[in-house]
Structure formats: C-alpha cells, structure tokens
Amino acid sequence: MIGKHIRHIKRYQEIVAVLVKYGFGYIVKDVGLFHLLSLPKQIISDFSGTGNEQKSIGQRIRSMLEELGPTFIKLGQLLSLRTDILPEQIAEAMRELQDHVTPIDPQTVKKRISEEFGKPVEELFSRFDENCLAAASIAQAHYAVLKTGEEVAVKIRRPDIETVIENDIEILWDLASLVEKRYEWARTYQISDIVEEFSLAIRSEMDYIMEARTTEKLHDFFNNNDTIVIPKVYREFSTQRVLTLDYIHGYKYSELVSGPPEGIDNKVICERLVRSFLDQALICGIFHGDPHPGNLFFFSGNKIGYIDFGQVGHLNDAMKRDFGDLIIGLMKGNTEMLFRTISSMTNMPDDLNERHFKADLDVLREKYYRLPFKDVHIGKVIHDIFEVTKKHHISIPKNYTLLGKALITLEGLITRLDRNINILELAEPYGQRLLIKRLNPSELSKKFLLNGYDIVENSMHIPSLLRKTLTHLYKGKTRVEMKLPQLEFLLAKVDRAANRISFSIMLLSFSIILSCIIIGETFGSRSLLSNVPVLGIAVTVVLFMFMIVLLSIFRSGRF
Known part of the structure; x- marks a missing residue:
C-alpha cells in the first residue's frame, strides 16, 4: 500500500481533495488518508459530514465522480445499476453522469490509426471525416468510407486512457480495502467485489477485440431475421484499440415519439423491440446492456438497428432458468419457489434471517399474485425485488442487475411509443418455452x-x-x-490517544524546562553566560521542537 501511495501520490491527493470538497471529508479522516491533504486544507476543511448541504447527496456524488474523470464516471454508471445496494435517489442521480470531454484532435486520431495498421489513413479509407460522430471519455467515433465503397463507423480509443484507468483501478482497490476495514456496511456489500466487477467490466469495454466478437455473435444470431439490424464488423480494419463496423443511419427514437415517419408503426416497433431483446437474453444468452435511444435506430418496414455493444450482459442456461422461475414464482404466489430462486441467483449472507426474509417475500408475492400481466410493470417488479434483497443485504450478480436495468430502460421507451404494450405479456411465451425445455x-x-x-x-x-x-x-x-475487522480502527483510536498523551507530556516538560530557566535567570548567580540571551535561545529551541512534534502528530490525522 505504501508503494502505491508513493507511486500515485499526486492522484491520491487529487481524489482526497475532491472527496473533502464535496462533503465526504469524514471518510478521508476515518480511513486514515487525512495526511494526504495539504496543511491549509487540513485546517480549514470540514470533516464532520454535516456541511455542504446545498445539494442532495446524490447530486454531490455525481458531481464528484464527474470531476474525478473517466474511471470514476464509469464506476458511477456501473453503480447506477446496483439499486440492490444503493438508495434509488442516489442511483437515479448517477444515471445522469455525463462525459464532459473534448474530442481528440484529428491529427492525433489519424496518428493513432496509422500506428495500429502501419499505414496512413488515406491508404486505408477513401474518405475519413475529421469531425467525430460522438466523443466519450474512453473513445470517439468517426464516419469513413472504405476503398471498396462500404460506409463505416470507426471507433478509436483515446490515447493513454489505459494508463489512467489502470492507475485509478489500483487506487480503487486500495480505497476499497481501507473502507471495508472501517465500515460495517462496506463489508456487508463487499465493496472489493464491486471493484473487481468494475475492473473486469471497464477492461472489457476498452478491448475492442472482445466487443467485435460480441457484435459478431449477435450479428450471426439475427442473420436470418429481416427486422433486426446488427452492424457487420470489419476485422481487417479492427484491433484492440480501433473498431470498424457498418455505419448505421436511420430514424432516431425522438422522431418516432414526435410522430412515426412513413412506413413505421410504433406498436409493431415496440413489440419487435421487446421480442428482439428477449431473444438476445433468453435464447442467445448475450444481450445489449444499454439499449437507450442513442444506441437504437429505426427504418421503414419497422426494422430496428442496435449499435454499440461495449456493455453487454451474459446469461447461461441456469441464469435463464432462474430468471424465469422468479417471474413464475411471483405470478403463482409461491413463496418457497421465490426463496429457492433468489438463493440460487444471489449471494446470500451467512447471517440471513430466513424467517424475516420469507415474510417480506410473502408481502411481495401478495402484491402480484393473480394480477393480470397487462397490469404488471416490469420496472416496478424489479424495483420491489431489489428493495427486498437490499433490506436483507443480499448481493445480486452484475448480469441480473444489468438485465433489470435494460428491461426498465426498454419499458420506458415503449411506454412513450405505445402505452398498451406490456413486457411481461410478451415475455410469457419465453417463460413457457423455458419451462417446457426444462421438463x-x-x-x-x-x-x-x-x-x-x-x-x-x-x-x-x-x-x-x-x-x-x-x-x-x-x-x-x-x-x-x-x-477482527475492527482491529485497525481500535488501533487507530489507541494511536490517537497515545499521540494526545505524548503531546501533553511534552507540553508539561517544556513548561518545566522554561520555568527552570526563568528561575535560574532571575535568582541565579552571575557567570560567563550572563551576557548570553539564554532565555531567548531556550524559548526559541523549545518552540521549534514543540512545532515539530505538533506538526508530526497533526499530519498523522490521529490527534
């Protein structure tokens, strides 16, 4: 840990300063990072946790993550899915996280592409648009035309972003360890596991070979479906840092909301959107993790195009079965089935009170039992399930939370286009198919x-x-x-008490020494040192030593 502190000391100081700025100084002090602040900030900063109340805690966390940069923005976006551990208002605030980035200049982009392929951009493409289509903290995309005439979108990873993210991940591991040692809630929700999940997710998102592989799987899966468009990957123009795909341009979601263009029926679009997503999740086992309006295009003939498969979820056969059982258990009012299914789906804590948990499942079951599918909203069901698991400190794996978030996003999209479409009604045949397959x-x-x-x-x-x-x-x-998770905290308390005792003893010693010198100067006999300002020198030395001791104790953050 000391090595990491030294290697990333400047970044640690930036993170600690931002935490204090947004009212989380008490965490900095509790976990022992107080000494990383400059002395003026140690003196003037608020470490009580009661200041900075102008904004809600969700808004403060969002602003803090945006200021800390791309790694923390991505972490916030991941945490926005975890309504099983976060209050809804904080998760909602983090869904609004934005990448405030300046596009990479065209010359840097072209240099990056040339380094990847060993050829200048002019030899690779007959046209390359220097103005980017979209810019984010990790990558940006440009329109281009291949020499063979195909229109493509070229996605380029930002220079040096790998180093920034790897350094931040190291620091996050360090911070997670410190927080878990200090706070019970951090151990309950296994913060280190969340950091591990995040590190895997962001490294996958930066690996365009992996994204290309996922895109190809879904392209092949929908190859015989004329209503779903998945971009083709051009492998010869793709590497780990550059990804080249078909350029898809159709109607945007906003155009369907304002009034469907000619050749598009919103009701049909909604049905196909839900079925295509359920096909991905419950048949293919790979689904788009972020089907928001910016990642969807629509075409005449009610065709739908998906883009950007950087964030995807995976469901194996057991996970598909468990998801189906969860819905069946709710609809059939079977508490025991709900309990077994959630036990299979999640990481149950050792100290779980099964009686209380089953009582909460009974309440949830009664809420949806015998309710017609058309009256059940998937977003509300998922929210209620997450509330119950959160109450009992049950951790839900990422792929389920990602599936839940994607379904909630889809429900929001189709509700604005056609209020009569219900996801659960469309999902019922898939549940029956899974049940028949199992039997x-x-x-x-x-x-x-x-x-x-x-x-x-x-x-x-x-x-x-x-x-x-x-x-x-x-x-x-x-x-x-x-x-002994509280041992370090207790040792810190002992250290703080020892520092205070040491300070008191030294203060008493200095007082005695000064008193002796004053008495000697006042009542002692004349000597060779009579002309030497002994009292002034002594006071100066004592004050100098006093300040050194005081500063060292104060900077330790344990006074």
Whole structure:
C-alpha cells in the first residue's frame, strides 16, 4: 500500500481533495488518508459530514465522480445499476453522469490509426471525416468510407486512457480495502467485489477485440431475421484499440415519439423491440446492456438497428432458468419457489434471517399474485425485488442487475411509443418455452447424469480429504483463522490517544524546562553566560521542537 501511495501520490491527493470538497471529508479522516491533504486544507476543511448541504447527496456524488474523470464516471454508471445496494435517489442521480470531454484532435486520431495498421489513413479509407460522430471519455467515433465503397463507423480509443484507468483501478482497490476495514456496511456489500466487477467490466469495454466478437455473435444470431439490424464488423480494419463496423443511419427514437415517419408503426416497433431483446437474453444468452435511444435506430418496414455493444450482459442456461422461475414464482404466489430462486441467483449472507426474509417475500408475492400481466410493470417488479434483497443485504450478480436495468430502460421507451404494450405479456411465451425445455426428458436425463457424475466424482475425493484432515489434527497443524475487522480502527483510536498523551507530556516538560530557566535567570548567580540571551535561545529551541512534534502528530490525522 505504501508503494502505491508513493507511486500515485499526486492522484491520491487529487481524489482526497475532491472527496473533502464535496462533503465526504469524514471518510478521508476515518480511513486514515487525512495526511494526504495539504496543511491549509487540513485546517480549514470540514470533516464532520454535516456541511455542504446545498445539494442532495446524490447530486454531490455525481458531481464528484464527474470531476474525478473517466474511471470514476464509469464506476458511477456501473453503480447506477446496483439499486440492490444503493438508495434509488442516489442511483437515479448517477444515471445522469455525463462525459464532459473534448474530442481528440484529428491529427492525433489519424496518428493513432496509422500506428495500429502501419499505414496512413488515406491508404486505408477513401474518405475519413475529421469531425467525430460522438466523443466519450474512453473513445470517439468517426464516419469513413472504405476503398471498396462500404460506409463505416470507426471507433478509436483515446490515447493513454489505459494508463489512467489502470492507475485509478489500483487506487480503487486500495480505497476499497481501507473502507471495508472501517465500515460495517462496506463489508456487508463487499465493496472489493464491486471493484473487481468494475475492473473486469471497464477492461472489457476498452478491448475492442472482445466487443467485435460480441457484435459478431449477435450479428450471426439475427442473420436470418429481416427486422433486426446488427452492424457487420470489419476485422481487417479492427484491433484492440480501433473498431470498424457498418455505419448505421436511420430514424432516431425522438422522431418516432414526435410522430412515426412513413412506413413505421410504433406498436409493431415496440413489440419487435421487446421480442428482439428477449431473444438476445433468453435464447442467445448475450444481450445489449444499454439499449437507450442513442444506441437504437429505426427504418421503414419497422426494422430496428442496435449499435454499440461495449456493455453487454451474459446469461447461461441456469441464469435463464432462474430468471424465469422468479417471474413464475411471483405470478403463482409461491413463496418457497421465490426463496429457492433468489438463493440460487444471489449471494446470500451467512447471517440471513430466513424467517424475516420469507415474510417480506410473502408481502411481495401478495402484491402480484393473480394480477393480470397487462397490469404488471416490469420496472416496478424489479424495483420491489431489489428493495427486498437490499433490506436483507443480499448481493445480486452484475448480469441480473444489468438485465433489470435494460428491461426498465426498454419499458420506458415503449411506454412513450405505445402505452398498451406490456413486457411481461410478451415475455410469457419465453417463460413457457423455458419451462417446457426444462421438463423435456432428454434435458432431465442429461441433468440427472451430470449430477450423478458430480456425486461420484466428489465421493472419490472424500477419503483422501478425511485422511489429510486427521493427519493435520494428529500433528497439531490445524490452523484457526480469526477475522477482527475492527482491529485497525481500535488501533487507530489507541494511536490517537497515545499521540494526545505524548503531546501533553511534552507540553508539561517544556513548561518545566522554561520555568527552570526563568528561575535560574532571575535568582541565579552571575557567570560567563550572563551576557548570553539564554532565555531567548531556550524559548526559541523549545518552540521549534514543540512545532515539530505538533506538526508530526497533526499530519498523522490521529490527534
């Protein structure tokens, strides 16, 4: 940790200063980063957590993350999905996070492309538009035309963004560790796991080879569907830092809201939008994680185009089954099924009170039991489920939260186009299909054989594991591991008390020394030192030592 502090000291200081600026100085002090502030800021800053009340906590967190830059903006966007752990008002504020970035200048863009392909831009494209289509904190996109005549969008990663993000991720790991040692809620919600999830997500988003692979899978999946358009990837013009795809240009969502253009029926568009998304999630197993209006285009004949697959979710067969069971459990009013499904879907805490949790599931079940599909809004269902899991400190994996957020976004889109369309009504056939597939004899036999194989395989390892355990017990090598999460906090308290005692003792010592010198000067006999200003020198030395001790204690943040 000390090495990281030294290596990234300037960035640590920036982060700590911004935390204090937006009213989170008490966290800085609690986790022991107080000393990273300059002395003037240590003196004038508010560390009580009661100041800076002009804005809501959600607005302050959003402004803070925007000021800290691209890594923290992306972290906020990830956390905006986690309504299972964050209050809705904070999550809502973070959904409004914006990338305030200046586009990369054209010459830098062209240099970046040339470095990637070993050729100047003019040799790669017959036309390359220097004005970017869109600019974000990680990348920006440009319109271009290949030598063979295809119109393409070229997505270029910003120079040096990898270094910035990797450094910030290291710091986030450090901060997560400090926060977990200090706060119970941080351990409950496993902040380190969130940082790990975030680091994987942002590294995947920066890897355009991975995005190209995902786009190709969905392109192939919808290849025989004339109503869904997924851009083609041009592999020969794509690398880890540059991605080239078909340029898709159609009607924007806002144009459908103001009045559908000729050849477009909003009702049909809504149905196809929902079904195409459910096809992705529940059949293909890969779904667009951010289907907002900017990532959708519409064409005559009620065709829909998806772009930007940097953020995608994945559902395996077990996850698809669990999601279907969750909806079925709600609609059938089966609390036990809901409990088993949520247990399978999530990470249940060791200290979960099952009786209270099941009581809350009963309330949730009664709310939706026997309610017609047309009267159930998927956004409200997901919100209620997240509220129950949050209450019991149950952590929901990223792919489920991403699916929930995407469904809520879709519901918002279709509601503005056609209020009579209901996602759950359209999803019902998918649930039935998953149920039929699960009850298929071949699927049941396959599952039985796999479970039987696991039982036999694990049983074979029991004797050796038992022998090792008994051997360790016999030799006295058994180790007991204890976790004392509050130990560091208690040590900090002891350190603070020791500093105060040391300060008091030194102050008393200085007072005694000064008193002796004053008495000696007043009542002592004359000597060779009579002409030397002993009192002035002594006072100066004492004050100098006093300031050094005071400054060292004060800068430790534990006074």
